Amino acid sequence: KKSARxxxxxMHDAVCSECGADCQVPFKPSGDKPVLCRDCFSASRG
Known part of the structure; x- marks a missing residue:
């Protein structure tokens, strides 16, 4: 395993599962969990 750098x-390119916007996330999207852009992520947390 790689050590933390x-x-x-x-950053990895992704598409928000809520609004469909292109975004970047600090993890590699695995495809089995929805990815949210920063705006949708903030909205979902209240």
Whole structure:
């Protein structure tokens, strides 16, 4: 396994499952969980 790296996080392109917008997330989308853009993520948390 890779050890944690210092510096900026690796970002991955994704599509928001709520609004369909292209976004970037700091993890590799696995396809089995919905991905939310920053706006939808904030809205879902109240």
């Amino acid at each position: 210092q510096g900026p996080r690796e």
